[in-house]
Amino acid sequence: MTKKPLLSSSQLVLMSVGSAIAFPYTFMPILNAPPANQDTWIVLFVSIIYILLISTPLLILINVFRGFNVNEVLETIAGRILGKAAAVIFSLFFLFCFVACLLMAVIYINLFILPDTPLWALLLYCAIPISYASLKGAGTIGRLAFFIVPFVILTVLFFFLLGVKDIDLGMLRPVLADSTFLEVNIGGFYTGARYSEILIFFVFSYFLQKKARVNKLFLTAIGVFALSFFFILLPILTHLGAELARHAWNPYFIYTRHVEGYDFIERVQAINTLAWFPVILLKLIIYNYMASYMLSNAANAKSHRGCVIPISVFGSLACLIPLLNKSSTVELLRSDQVFPFVVIPVTFVLPLLLLIAYFFRRKKINKIIEKRKHIADPDV
Amino acid sequence: MPKRLFMLFCIALVLQLTGCWSRREPKTLALISSALYDLNEEGIYSTTIEIINPEAQGSPQDSGDGKSPTLTVSGEGKSLPEALRKTAESLERNLFAGQTLARFYTERYAKKDIVKDQDYFLRDFLTDEKPLVIILRGDDPQLLYTATLGLSNTVGNYIDNLHRTQDNFISTAVFIDTLMFLKDYHREGKQPVAGVAQLIEDDTQSSGNESKGGEDSGKATMESTGREGSGKEDKKYKVKYEGLAAFKDERLVGYLDAVETRAYKILTNTIGNSVVSLTDGDHVTALHIDKSKASLSACAADKGKKKAKLDVKIKMDISVMQADENLDVTDFENLKALEDRFNKQIRDEVLRAIKKAQTEFKSDIFGFGNAMHADRPGEWKKFRANWDESFSDADINIRIQSSINRSGLIKKTIKNRA
Numbered sequence: 017m018t019k020k021p022l023l024s025s026s027q028l029v030l031m032s033v034g035s036a037i038a039f040p041y042t043f044m045p046i047l048n049a050p051p052a053n054q055d056t057w058i059v060l061f062v063s064i065i066y067i068l069l070i071s072t073p074l075l076i077l078i079n080v081f082r083g084f085n086v087n088e089v090l091e092t093i094a095g096r097i098l099g100k101a102a103a104v105i106f107s108l109f110f111l112f113c114f115v116a117c118l119l120m121a122v123i124y125i126n127l128f129i130l131p132d133t134p135l136w137a138l139l140l141y142c143a144i145p146i147s148y149a150s151l152k153g154a155g156t157i158g159r160l161a162f163f164i165v166p167f168v169i170l171t172v173l174f175f176f177l178l179g180v181k182d183i184d185l186g187m188l189r190p191v192l193a194d195s196t197f198l199e200v201n202i203g204g205f206y207t208g209a210r211y212s213e214i215l216i217f218f219v220f221s222y223f224l225q226k227k228a229r230v231n232k233l234f235l236t237a238i239g240v241f242a243l244s245f246f247f248i249l250l251p252i253l254t255h256l257g258a259e260l261a262r263h264a265w266n267p268y269f270i271y272t273r274h275v276e277g278y279d280f281i282e283r284v285q286a287i288n289t290l291a292w293f294p295v296i297l298l299k300l301i302i303y304n305y306m307a308s309y310m311l312s313n314a315a316n317a318k319s320h321r322g323c324v325i326p327i328s329v330f331g332s333l334a335c336l337i338p339l340l341n342k343s344s345t346v347e348l349l350r351s352d353q354v355f356p357f358v359v360i361p362v363t364f365v366l367p368l369l370l371l372i373a374y375f376f377r378r379k380k381i382n383k384i385i386e387k388r389k390h391i392a393d394p395d396v
Numbered sequence: 397m398p399k400r401l402f403m404l405f406c407i408a409l410v411l412q413l414t415g416c417w418s419r420r421e422p423k424t425l426a427l428i429s430s431a432l433y434d435l436n437e438e439g440i441y442s443t444t445i446e447i448i449n450p451e452a453q454g455s456p457q458d459s460g461d462g463k464s465p466t467l468t469v470s471g472e473g474k475s476l477p478e479a480l481r482k483t484a485e486s487l488e489r490n491l492f493a494g495q496t497l498a499r500f501y502t503e504r505y506a507k508k509d510i511v512k513d514q515d516y517f518l519r520d521f522l523t524d525e526k527p528l529v530i531i532l533r534g535d536d537p538q539l540l541y542t543a544t545l546g547l548s549n550t551v552g553n554y555i556d557n558l559h560r561t562q563d564n565f566i567s568t569a570v571f572i573d574t575l576m577f578l579k580d581y582h583r584e585g586k587q588p589v590a591g592v593a594q595l596i597e598d599d600t601q602s603s604g605n606e607s608k609g610g611e612d613s614g615k616a617t618m619e620s621t622g623r624e625g626s627g628k629e630d631k632k633y634k635v636k637y638e639g640l641a642a643f644k645d646e647r648l649v650g651y652l653d654a655v656e657t658r659a660y661k662i663l664t665n666t667i668g669n670s671v672v673s674l675t676d677g678d679h680v681t682a683l684h685i686d687k688s689k690a691s692l693s694a695c696a697a698d699k700g701k702k703k704a705k706l707d708v709k710i711k712m713d714i715s716v717m718q719a720d721e722n723l724d725v726t727d728f729e730n731l732k733a734l735e736d737r738f739n740k741q742i743r744d745e746v747l748r749a750i751k752k753a754q755t756e757f758k759s760d761i762f763g764f765g766n767a768m769h770a771d772r773p774g775e776w777k778k779f780r781a782n783w784d785e786s787f788s789d790a791d792i793n794i795r796i797q798s799s800i801n802r803s804g805l806i807k808k809t810i811k812n813r814a
Contacts, residue, residue, distance in 0.1 A: 131521050133417040186770060193773030256575070259582035263518070273524060274575060 021155030025228040027162050028220055031302060032213040032237040033244065034165035038117075038299040039350075040245050040268070041168065041292050042124055044252065045210060047262045049203035049352055051195035054188050054258050057249055058195075059203035064242050066208025070360070071234070073367035074214045077374065078221050078230050083388065085222040087313035092384055093370050093377070102366060103314040106215070109362040110307035111327065113212065115334045116349050117303060118142060121296045122335055123346050128269060129289060135341060139332040145297055147328045150304040151321055154223045157301055164294040169244055171291040176247045178277045178284075183254045209356035212363050213237065219306045265343075304328060422450075426489035429466065429552030430498040432532065432540055433476065433513070435505040441479040444470040445491070446541055446551050465549040468541045476513045477520070493523045497552035499574070500532045500540060500593065503648065511581055511646035517574060525574040528555060529590040531641040531648060539595050543633040551635070555593075558637055564668025567661050567685075568654035570640045581646070585765020585776070585783055589660070590641040592651055598634035644759035644784065652749060659749035662710060662742070663690050663762045671717060674737050679720040683738055686801070687713040694768035696775050697791055704779060704790040706764050708746065714738060715802035721811040725803040739796040750792055760787040 023031075039045070046056055046063070081089040086106070091099030122138045130138065149156055192200070214234070221230050252267045255274065261267035272288040275281070308323035317323070334340060348354055374381060432444040445468065452463035471482025484491050499517075501510050510529075517523040532540060540551060548554035559571040572590050580588035640652040640660055652660055661667035662685075670685045690710045697703040716734075719725050723734070753761050765783040769776040779786050 127521070130416050130418040137417070186766075189770035190773040257579045257582055260575075260579050270525065270575075273526065 021153055021158075021223055022225055023154055023158040023220060023223040024225060025233050027158030028217065028224055028228070029233050029237045029240065030161040030165040031158060031220065031298075032216045032234075033240045034161050034168065034295050035216060035299045035302050036211060036213045036237075036241045037165075037168060037172075037244050037248075038292075038295045039210070040248050041172075041288075041295060042120060042266060043350060044249070044261065044267050045350055045352065045355070046203070046207045046249065047252075047258060047267065049206040051199035051203060052258065052262060053194050054190075054253060055192055055195040055200060056203070056253060056258055057188065057246065058192065059200055059207060060242065060245055060249055062200055062204030063207035063211075064238060066205050067211045067238060070208055070211070070364045071214035073364065073371045074218055075231065075234060076371055077367060078217055080374070081385070082221065082230070083226075084385075085313065086219050086310060090370070092381055093374050100314050102370070103310050105366060106362065107307055107310040107314060109212075109358070110215075110303050110310060111330070112358060114300060114303040114307055114327065115331045115340075116355075117296070117300055118331045119335050119340060120346050120350065121300065123341070123343060124266065124296075125293075127265060127343075135336060136332075139335055142297065142300065143328040143332050146300045146304050147325050149297075149301045150308060150324045150328075153320070154220055154305070157298075157305055158220075158223075160298055160301065164298050168291045168295045169240070171287055172244050172247050174287070175272050175275050175284075176251055178275045178281065179251045179255060179271065181277075182274075183251060185254060187254045187257055206352045206356050209360045209363075212359045213241075214363055215306065216302060219309060304331075420490060420492065424489055425492040426484070426487055428491060428493045428496045429550040430500065430527075430555065431480075431493075431496060432500040432502070432537055433479075433505060433510075434502040434537060435508055437504075440472055440474065441476050442470065442472045443476070443479040443483055444468055444538065444541065445480070445483050447487075447489075448495075448550060448552075466541075466551075476516050491522075493520075496523070496527045498528045498530055498555040500530045500537070501590075502532055502537045503534070506531050506590075506641065506643075506648035509646040510648075511578075514574060514578055518578075525578065527574055528559065529572050529574055529577045530555065530593050530637075531590050533592060533594040533651070536595075539633050540593075540635070543595055543635050544598050545635065554635065555637065562637075567658050567667045567670040569638050569657060570661065570666070581643075583763075583766055584780070585760060585767070585769045586763035587645070587759045587761045587784075588643045589761050590643065590648075591637065592639040592641045594636045594638070595633040596636045598632040640761075642753065642757045642759055642761045644757060649757040649759055650752075652752065655745050656749040656752060659742075659746040660762065662688050662746060663692065663708065663749070665690055672714075672738065672741065674734070674741060676720075676737075679722060680718070681716070681720045681723055681734065682718040683714045683734070683800070684717045685712055686715055692762060692764050692767040693771055694764040694787075694790070695772055696778070702779070702782070702786055704764075704768075704786045706750070706787075706790045706792045708750075708792070708794045710742065710746070710794070710796045712738075712742070712796070712798040713801050714798050716800060716804055719803070719809045721809050724808055725800075726807050731800045731803075735798050735800055738798050742798070743794050743796050746794055746796075747792065754788045754790070758784050758788045760784055764790070 046059060049056075049059060051059070077089060077093075081092070084092065087099065087103055090102045090106075093099070094102055118139070121142060122135060125138055126133070126135070149160060217230060217234055217237075224230070224233075248268055252261050252271050255271050256264070256267055261270075264270050269285060269288055272285045273283070275284055304324060304327055305320065307327050308320040311323045311327075312318075312320040339345065427448040427450070428445050429448050430446045432446075434442040434444075436442065447467045447469065449463060449465055449467055452465045469483045469487055471479050471485065473479035473482050480491070514525075517527075518525055543551070545551060545554040546557075548557055558569075562569070563571050570589055570591050572588075577588045577590060580586050638654045638657070640657040641648055642650050642652060658667065658670055661670075665688070667685060667688050672683045672685065674681045674683065688710065689712075690708060693707045694704050695707070697705040714735075716725050724730050750762065753759060760783060764787060765776070765779070768779065
């Protein structure tokens with residue numbers, strides 16, 4: 017039997033940050049969320065509160081069931097059949113995220129970088145590294161995150177610092193005059209509801225070193241994500257303006273196209289692409305792995321490996337469907353009409369139901385947990 | 397076996413070095429340096445693009461090899477993209493707009509609507525929002541590509557070099573890129589402006605591009621456009637880049653001259669260095685604007701009424717560049733008097749610019765509405781729908797405070813003898 021890979025605290029935090037930052041780096045749904053004006057930066061901070069609220073049920077479950085893998089958690093709370101059903105729901109969600117993210121990635125590449133390259137070639141070049149890293153498992157993904165995500169954060173800081181001279185804070189005025197309390201909260205909710213990275217903690221905390229504290233790691237991940245997001249959002253709002261930025265497919269790319277400095281730094285948008293591609297691959301790898309892991313557990317398979325390539329192939333084939341391979345489809349998928357309402361049932365509703373079930377059955381479940389701890393460590 | 401597979405994989409990787417489907421060899425590209433867009437009365441777009449000839453760049457034009465550093469080609473179409481593609485009909489290279497430095501629009505085109513066509517520049521893969529937006533004044537815009545260009549080889553480079561060197565040095569022209577133009581278009585309470593170029597007769601004896609556009613310049617496509625018949629072969633033209641084109645929403649509504657443009661730059665805090673000459677009969681004193689900070693505000697003149705009041709506060713640090721013979725710059729009283737004269741002159745210039753925008757353009761190009769939106773969002777809601785009308789009728793209050801902090805390397809004027 018192969019040894020369970022171990023993830024360090026920083027690896028898990030960076031995996032979560034990398035996966036979360038990939039979308040703001042690619043597009044800015046927050047710009048179109050209400051109130052869709054200069055107050056968008058406030059919406060970002062309000063969304064953090066919603067992220068914390070939405071993630072709370074799952075965070076409680078992760079803490080209670082430290083040392084259990086996802087399937088064990090689900091089956092311990094909901095029983096064998098309902099647990100398997102819940103696992104299938106999670107799997108389908110991960111599969112949806114994988115396909116949607118792959119679709120956005122290839123259409124983005126097609127629009128901005130390689131317009132003449134056929135879709136199958138783009139998919140092939142995405143699917144091979146995704147499958148390889150996903151096959152290698154959690155340890156490899158953690159190490160990848162450790163290399164990729166700091167680089168991405170560095171590029172965000174680089175673009176921010178070089179653009180500081182052009183920041184016109186007047187573009188953020190008036191503050192909260194054109195927005196209502198309700199609009200800011202709706203925007204905060206839509207933005208917060210997109211955040212599904214708590215599921216990364218749910219799946220990968222099983223591989224986490226025992227001494228690590230999940231709550232602290234989660235808060236760190238949220239903090240790093242919020243700051244990085246802010247450093248992406250602020251130059252966009254102050255340089256492009258909220259109204260013009262809303263028209264763009266990728267306003268951050270447009271901003272980076274205008275970053276210049278010291279008479280020799282110009283046309284540095286290549287660095288944006290250089291950081292974007294690995295981070296979007298990392299996100300895809302994580303979702304591929306989580307979908308494979310959940311499916312294999314639901315099917316009682318020994319390893320997730322059997323599901324990795326079929327999922328990559330399925331995702332690639334789905335992207336080749338003419339109906340899906342359209343800018344308008346991606347626009348709909350990433351809009352506030354679809355994405356938050358797909359994420360919320362999985363990140364909040366289902367975990368809340370599981371948490372309620374846990375409280376009803378907590379005596380019995382606690383015994384199982386105690387027994388499990390005793391087996392793991394007889395001195396306890 | 398795994399080693400062999402790994403070796404095969406490594407060999408396969410080499411195949412990727414040939415490039416992707418979207419690869420473009422530099423030798424097959426026609427790099428666009430600048431473009432001139434026109435729209436005639438029938439709604440037909442005409443595009444003239446200036447293409448860089450890398451093979452001739454850096455070589456003397458009269459070297460006898462017959463190669464010009466640029467080539468201009470034209471095309472027409474019912475839409476801007478079509479007109480642009482038509483230019484490539486007789487061109488053996490792929491158009492590449494990623495290096496375009498300036499986009500010129502004719503006056504008649506700008507008077508119709510240039511914003512709707514910006515959609516193409518932002519939507520297309522190879523075009524972007526970096527080139528400068530310039531309105532070309534005059535009846536014969538095609539002369540642009542025959543004009544002498546100082547030390548530059550292409551019109552695009554000439555404008556770009558002006559931007560880099562003159563923007564902060566003279567401050568009598570604006571350099572607005574497409575992004576800034578569109579940002580102002582979308583901004584509440586601020587109308588967009590653009591740069592202005594004009595072709596004037598060149599009386600200078602020599603320039604780096606004297607032969608440009610002449611019979612030996614190799615601009616076959618330009619010659620074939622039939623402009624020889626215009627009777628202007630003997631005249632030389634140069635580009636005068638000065639002033640500002642004011643827009644109301646998407647249409648050109650008028651121009652500010654050099655002095656008014658300086659006032660615009662003072663009001664929008666975009667002025668760099670500038671020299672202001674104060675004349676008093678034959679006596680001239682030149683002052684240099686070191687630092688300028690303008691605060692604009694707008695509010696309702698009366699409660700409940702639609703009339704607005706514009707308030708301008710300008711604070712400037714200036715220095716003496718040249719003192720006239722009667723001026724003792726070591727004397728505080730003299731400096732105070734000089735500051736007052738300076739304030740009055742700047743006040744008159746600023747007032748002239750605002751009045752022109754109010755009466756002639758009826759367009760708030762300075763951003764007073766934006767200031768009201770930021771400072772008094774409640775009041776702005778009342779004015780928002782008809783701001784330009786309110787702006788046109790608004791009262792103006794201007795306060796200028798300047799301070800002469802430096803007077804150069806000498807004390808009393810050099811003309812004074814003991």
